[in-house]
Amino acid sequence: MYLEHLSLTDFRSYAQVDLALEPGVTVLLGANGIGKTNLMEAIGYLATLSSHRVSSDGPLMRFGTERALIRARLVRGEQATLLELEINGTRANRGRINRSNPVRARDILGICHTVLFAPEDLALVKGDPSNRRRFLDELLVSLIPRHAATRSDYDRVLKQRNALLKSARAGKFSSGHEATLDVWDQHMARAGAELLFARLELVERLRPHLNGAYAQLTDGSKEAGAIYRSSLQGLIDDDGTAAGHPGAAAAVDGSEDLRLLTVDQLTDRYVQAFAASRRKELERGISLVGPHRDELELVLGEAPAKGYASHGETWSMCLSLRLASYYVMLDDARTGGSAPILILDDVFAELDVQRRRKLAAIVAGAEQVLVTAAVEADIPEELAGRRVMVIPGGIDEQG
Template identity: 55%
Template sequence: MRLSHLTLQDYRSYAEAQIEFAPGPNVLLGFNGVGKTNVVEAVGYLSTLSSHRVSQDAPLVRHGTDQAIIRAQAHRGSREALLEVEINPGRANRARINRGSAVRASEVLGVLRTVLFAPEDLELIKGSPGVRRRLLDDLAVQLRPALGSVRLDYEKVLKQRNALLKSIRNEGFTATHESTLDVWDHQLADAGSRVLHARLEVLEALRPHAAEAYQQLSGSVRTATMGYLSSLDGRGEDSAGGPPDGEVVAQSVPPREQLTERMLTGLQGARKQERERGMTLVGPHRDDVHLSLDEVPVKGYASHGETWSFALAVRLAGYRVMVDDDPSDGGRPVLILDDVFAELDARRRRRLADLASEAEQLLVTAAVDDDVPEPLLDHAFRVESADQISQITQMSAVEDQQ
């Protein structure tokens, strides 16, 4: 899978920009702040309909305009598709495929698959449980786009149920509240079990690949492990950092129907506490992922190099899960490494370059040429301008003029 052409209109710093990508490595070089990351962020957005840098769409639209457009020619084996997404903050985003009629933006999910690693991904280790939950959810949606609507359903029901619980806390509990809560419980358990089942399946697929990628990147014999901490087991966000004595929970994937029943039971058991606190305390929105090296939590214990290697290993594991899911010709996702090499020592840079070389297309950003291993520089670009409109010129052309 690869892109041959990318056009940006009123996206971030770009009034308009066009870039031709080649198969294999493509490196964007330039000082910090000139717009390199904006380019790869746009590619990631076209794939996932979300940014790895911000949670809202408004910052993606160039100041003074009300709409941004990302357009790209995507190739998957012998098939081609022209993808276009209109970003409309405050209104519904729209998409077009092969210049057809405008459709919901979600219609493009699954057409282009990407895996993106950026410095922000250190939050997978250091950040809140929500960052790790999103890791599993985003990968699940890339593998099965229909899960995107399941996530939205869960969030809508959760919002309604929390509003009811807040009303109960403020105004008192009545028999009418009891029956209404029962209805919301069943809807929440149905959507929540689907979200949870998808996460556990993704985690099972990630686990062996993450362990292998960590050892390949670090050269260490330590074992990287990932375990799911579920509020159904009394863990999750309230579990004080992880399972006791290195225990990793939820190693297998129960049937979805079993998860539904367990969630209903958990909601019933927590009802009194939920009424007192005015919030839903059971469900996938309260869960976490436990990351460890040889049963020692990574968060708070790992070195800087180990932390980077673990976060990278998790993203590379996601890449390999996608390859396993679609081993067909052209099925490998586009791999994006945003400002990564500067944070790695020479050994890890070489190891990462070797691992990344298996991608059909690789997009890399870097501020310093020497940070990027030489084999990746065959097709490189200079992002030269720090003005509002950044000029992107093929690197070889720039050097010929010097």
């Protein structure tokens, strides 16, 4: 799959811009702050309905406007698909597929696949657990779009349950609230079990690719791994970091392999864990057990990558995570999915020469690779291809 044309209206710094693209490598060159990343952000947003730079949609709309529009023409084999996504400031976002009637934005998920490398990826290793959970969930939704509803259902139930727990902490909790909490426990247990089951399966798919990608980028002297730490097993401390022992409130044996359980069995485990944690949750006013508290621990050799990896190793681990997601998508493409568009946004400026060349050699064979850089000298010769100049407010194509 490749992107043939991108059009933006009132997106970020662009009142209107059109960009024609083709298979293979395209490098967008321009000074820092000129708008290169805005173009890549729009493509990534079309694939995931989220930005790698901001957590809300407000900054995506050009200042002073209340709506932004992304249009993209995607080609897969002999078939072309026109996607339109309307980002709204005052109502729900909407999408269109091949100029059909408007649909919910999440109904376009799974059509455009991307893997986006960016300097912000350092947070995948150095940041808090929410960055790694987001990485898993975005990849999960790209592969299986129905899990967008799974995430949405869980977030909705979590919000309602937390509101009830906060009212209890404020002294407004009654026996009637207790019965209501029991109901929310059941809803959250089911939604949480479905999300946990999907994440565990995904981590199993990622793990071998992560180690393989790390070996490709380095001398292979260390193995890279990923361990899913579930709050269900008491493996997460109250601050959200991985603990080395089962928590006192856990109702599940920390040694139990959750990968062997069904969704129904995980639902039962959550119900047990909520019951065991209730007193502590009422005291704290928050939900202490659930996928929102879990951690994907990245391991390099025998030590956690966070806090122990050097700067170069950290970058290699970040790149390996993105490459692993690319390889998982390629596996999926062989069974009917679409190979992803690779986007490397200002990444090469952050890497040493050796890592630049190794990364370039790995991605050069993808169906479409989009690269941004401030200076052409940062681009390895392995990524020979079309060059496009980005200028204030638009594009100046150079062949």
